Amino acid sequence: xxxxxxxxxxQHLNFLTxxxxxxxxxxxxxxDMEKSKIMDMDSYIAAFPVEIQKTLQKLxxxxxxxxxxxxxxxxxxxxxxxxxxxxxxxxAYKNHIGFYPAPSGIEAFKxxxxxxxxxxxxxxxxxxxxxxxxxxxxxxxxxxxxxxxKRTKDKGQSKKY
Numbered sequence: 001x002x003x004x005x006x007x008x009x010x011q012h013l014n015f016l017t018x019x020x021x022x023x024x025x026x027x028x029x030x031x032d033m034e035k036s037k038i039m040d041m042d043s044y045i046a047a048f049p050v051e052i053q054k055t056l057q058k059l060x061x062x063x064x065x066x067x068x069x070x071x072x073x074x075x076x077x078x079x080x081x082x083x084x085x086x087x088x089x090x091x092a093y094k095n096h097i098g099f100y101p102a103p104s105g106i107e108a109f110k111x112x113x114x115x116x117x118x119x120x121x122x123x124x125x126x127x128x129x130x131x132x133x134x135x136x137x138x139x140x141x142x143x144x145x146x147x148x149x150k151r152t153k154d155k156g157q158s159k160k161y
Contacts, residue, residue: 041060041079055092056090060090062137062140063140078100087101088105096117101143104146
């Protein structure tokens with residue numbers, strides 16, 4: 001080997017990969033620890049810039065009005081509304097607001113959601129666009145009915161041991 005050249009062995013690669021993974025895990029753990037410090041919805045919302053706070057507060061109010069019997073909690077480090085199980089979650093990110101009404105909530109409103117990025121259980125509303133609060137209200141009301149029906153169905157089934 002001439003001067004200036006070096007060789008990388010498998011042992012070197014394993015060491016570098018291990019160190020890279022360790023650094024990534026430490027960063028993710030630090031983020032998780034920061035999230036875990038947020039104990040309630042007010043604290044979660046307060047952690048964002050004022051304009052995002054306004055949007056999140058309006059989203060929260062829309063959900064509260066649409067599901068007046070639901071309780072608020074934090075679940076999966078996200079604001080969550082609970083009524084006979086998780087009803088909906090939401091979260092703010094750099095470029096979008098995530099809304100999580102369960103796969104059934106997305107499937108039931110598939111046509112209305114066509115212009116938004118969706119996945120099995122999530123909808124992404126871009127930060128720079130106005131949130132479709134009327135549509136969110138409809139989805140939440142759908143989920144309320146669904147969760148109440150689920151509870152009725154669960155109560156009607158007796159457990160056999």
